Amino acid sequence: MPSIDRRNAIKTISKAAGAALATATLPVSAFSIGKAKPxxxxxxxxxxxxxxxxxxxxxxxxxxxxxxxxxxxxxxxxxxxxxxxxxxxxxxxxxxxxxxxxxxxxxxxxxxxxxxxxxxxxxxxxxxxxxxxxxxxxxxxxxxxxxxxxxxxxxxxxxxxxxxxxHNVDSFGYNTNVIEKGIPYETESWGWLLDPNYQGKVAIVNAPTIGLFDLALAAQARELVSFSDMGAMTKRELDQLFEVLIQYKQRGHFSGFWTSVPESVRFMKSDRVVIESMFSPAVSSLNGQNVPVTFAAPKEGYRGWxxxxxxxxxxxxxxxxxxxxxxxxxxxxxxxxxxxxxxxxxxxxxxxxxxLSQAEYAYWYEGNAAATALKGTDGKVSVAAGTLRTGGSYEKRFENVAVWNTVMPTYEYSLQKWYEFLSA
Incomplete structure (x- = not known):
């Protein structure tokens, strides 16, 4: 009996070794030594x-x-x-x-x-x-x-x-059921973000290297402050800007400060706001949900990123x-x-x-009217047939950049002022 058990054990071990060898030589990287899927x-x-x-x-x-x-x-x-x-x-x-x-x-x-x-x-x-x-x-x-x-x-x-x-250019979006549709590069203005008519219905992106410039462009457009170089604001200019912004905030002008694209969509869809800092995917998403939001082409120029x-x-x-x-x-x-x-x-x-289809490329890049209804990344129609993209072609939009998202030499001081503003 011991010798039979021994022979059986040897056979079992041999079979196991053969199976292991077969597995090791399978042409599947996930099972190969050192070749696990990264x-x-x-x-x-x-x-x-x-x-x-x-x-x-x-x-x-x-x-x-x-x-x-x-x-x-x-x-x-x-x-x-x-x-x-x-x-x-x-x-x-x-x-x-x-x-x-x-x-x-x-x-x-x-x-x-x-x-x-x-x-x-x-x-x-x-x-x-x-x-x-x-x-x-x-x-x-x-x-x-x-x-x-x-x-x-x-x-x-x-x-x-x-x-x-x-990459893209950013500006703000506004609900055309409430705010009359403007003319790109002519009447649409960053100053709308600080228009008292929209008090309590305005949101800004909560990012000190982005939202700061939206508000600086708005304040300058309304001639509340001015900057010698918006991409490198001085401490004095920041003090002047935030003095104005804190006054607006304490009057209840801002409804909120969003931190993600989905949050900005919720703000607009729920009627919490009628105008806000926006990124293009949020506008596409809202249009796909039949919320009439226009992405502005401000006469002062875009904020580029x-x-x-x-x-x-x-x-x-x-x-x-x-x-x-x-x-x-x-x-x-x-x-x-x-x-x-x-x-x-x-x-x-x-x-x-x-x-891209010919209609898609013509609309998104060339600034032509949509030949057919176009779908967004969510599969829903986000562009109706005959619609023109606000701001025009790729070249036109990037010919009109006022300021880029920026970390200024006064970055640390701007952070301090930003958080004072949020907590005011």
Whole structure:
């Protein structure tokens, strides 16, 4: 009996070893030693960290993706203090100075970006056309190139501080059931945000490097304050601005301060506000729900922003390679077409053109009337046939940037004043 048991045991072990060997040689990377499906951690805002994009990227790249979306101030604070918490960071160019100075991000090798040469001139030279205004503040081209001494500048180099991808111009949205529809670049004005007629029905984005400029543009439009350089306000100018804003707040002018696109949608849909700082996806969403919101083209010019994808200083090895794969995926065509349907642009639009219908490209990029009803990213009609996009073509909109989202030299002082304003 002992010898029989021994023979049986040997047979059992042999079968198990054979099964293990067969499993080990299966052509499935998840079961191969050292080939487990990598998980890429992306931190950012709800603007780009959307479920449809996550699912498509995982399918196309064969990776796991973990999205961590928060308000812009919250993600910037976490990323700048804890680079180990993410592999890639997605936000706006105004975050670059903070991230770079805190050593939270590392330089990107342009040679590893497959479509780098296709990226248009807006981020590389500051102008999308010869007649375009550069705009005050942190125009992204000023921060793009990493020099040998570690400084950021507009001088071309082999390394970038960020990948230029999604971008747009922002302004405010207003409900045309309440506020008469204005004329783009002629009557629509940032000053409407501080119009006493809308007291108690106004909301502002709660981000000191964004909402601050919405209010500065509004105050200047109403001739309540003036700035020698809005992209670099002095302490005295900030004091004057916030003295005015606190008076407005104490009179109950502002209904709220939103921190995410979904929250801004709720504010408008519930009639809590009739005018507010807005991002394009919120306007598309509301139009898709039959809420008549117009995205203004202010005569003073837009507040511009450029999306930046940054590589964590803590990301190395295989995860660094995966991060480059994901960055290249973003410029590969489909993602740019997807975000076009919520009103955003991609830095190499010609590659996305083939993923858009002729009617979509003509409306979103060329400023032509919609030949047919167009759907947003949620599958609902967000653009009625015959509608013109407020502000016109891509070139027209980016020829009229008044100021970019910016971290000013007086950033710390502006933060102090911002939070005094919120608590007043």
């Amino acid at each position: 998980k890429l951690r992306v931190m950012g805002t709800h603007v780009t960290l959307q479920e449809e994009l996550r699912q498509k990227a995982m399918h196309d790249l064969g990776i796991d993706l973990e999205f961590e979306a928060k308000g812009s101030a919250a993600v910037l604070q976490k990323a700048s203090t804890n680079p180990q918490s993410f592999d890639l960071y997605e936000q706006w160019s105004n975050s670059i100075n903070v991230l770079w100075r805190s050593n939270a991000i590392q330089k990107i090798e342009k040679s590893k970006i497959k479509y780098w040469d296709e990226i248009n001139s807006l981020c590389k030279t500051g102008r999308v056309s010869p007649n375009a205004k550069i705009g005050a503040g942190d125009a992204p081209y000023k921060l793009l190139n990493v020099q040998d001494n570690g400084e950021l500048s507009d001088k071309p180099s082999e390394h970038a501080s960020f990948l230029p991808y999604v 450029h999306g930046v994808m940054c590589l964590s200083s803590a990301t190395t090895g295989r995860m660094k390679d995966v991060a480059y794969e994901y960055m290249n995926w973003w410029l590969s065509g489909w993602p740019g077409a997807f975000i076009a349907r919520q009103g955003y642009y991609i830095s190499n639009p010609q590659r996305s053109k083939e993923y």
